[in-house]
Amino acid sequence: MKYELILKNISRFIDLNQEEQDLYISLLKEKTLKKKEILLRPGEIARYDYFTTKGCLKIYTIDENGTEHIAMFAIKDWWSGDLASFITQQPAKYFIQAIEDSEVLLMPKENYDLLFEKIPKFERFYRILYQRSLVSHIQRSDQNISLNAEDRYREFLKKYPSLRNRISQKNIAAYLGVTPEFLSLLRKKMTLL
């Protein structure tokens, strides 16, 4: 059923009995999203953490030149949100938008806080989740500094194989930190080899 995926995601790191599972699920909300629907805008307070069960979200900023920078794509089975705003309840810096028709489960901030009281095991779950997330962010920071655009594109393809033909090159370019024109050039050059 609907909650199978998220329970399986959690069971990677901690075991929940039936009662705990029911309690956990009772803390979630859900939402169906049309393509282009926006979940969060800069300046708003992030009230939710998101778990994608279908479709794809993008988490991005728009800089002072109007250029879009995509921090991550949240596909099925991925967590996302503006963590800084969610935790501190200060204004968000990120947009979160569906780039396909999507379905998400939402963990409201007040329930997230409650979770650690009700089921302290979740300290462990998030300890491990954040730990792994940190490892992959450290890796990406390193890649952004040490790889050129072509190699970053190859890394993108490794990390998100399902997205290659599913999303626009414009979005891929905004994730890589290059212009769509340059990505177009790169792809042409790469198919010639």
Place this chain on the structure above:
Amino acid sequence: MKYELILKNISRFIDLNQEEQDLYISLLKEKTLKKKEILLRPGEIARYDYFTTKGCLKIYTIDENGTEHIAMFAIKDWWSGDLASFITQQPAKYFIQAIEDSEVLLMPKENYDLLFEKIPKFERFYRILYQRSLVSHIQRSDQNISLNAEDRYREFLKKYPSLRNRISQKNIAAYLGVTPEFLSLLRKKMTLL
């Protein structure tokens, strides 16, 4: 005394009674480092997490062109290590080196694992530590993509005000992802304004 700083660091997020403090401290080792001393090299297994009590470490990689990329500086009161290697016990990707005479406390991997059994509160400590660390890494990834070198230098000065005149420009350049020559130019230009 010697452990005041680290206990204070921990008490930001959890409260430990005397017994827990003593147990925690019994799990630590300590080490005095000469400038240039290396704590970890790529290919080795990261056996420790480090807490700097004095001096400064750099955590860095050397890419296939021989260019050094500094992921972070670990000054007094900062945690550091090759997290991926420490967690998975796979070969490290990073060098860790003292860039000043330094002192560190070490948490060995086997004691780190033990810690969560002995004092489950540490799940919470690391949950919050990784959460905050994640927030600052997300911010740096974003800055590396959206800011030019001059603005990244200003961010560096904000993040590590104490390092401005303490470490070489070569190290600062390797942190910013530019050549020392270009940083020299930038600084000249910035003082003229």
Place this chain on the structure above:
DNA sequence: GTAATTTCTTAATGTACATTATTTTTCTCT
């Protein structure tokens, strides 16, 4: 305390990627 080494500065030239503009192709909406 002086030689050797490393770091810093300055400058000329080179390159990866941006910008702008135009055309072609694909997607979206009714």
Place this chain on the structure above:
DNA sequence: AGAGAAAAATAATGTACATTAAGAAATTAC
């Protein structure tokens, strides 16, 4: 299905930063 909008391709020109080189200044080492 067809009109309008958005995305992609191509190409000319521009710019932030890299590379190379050489001399000056600072640091390290014996």
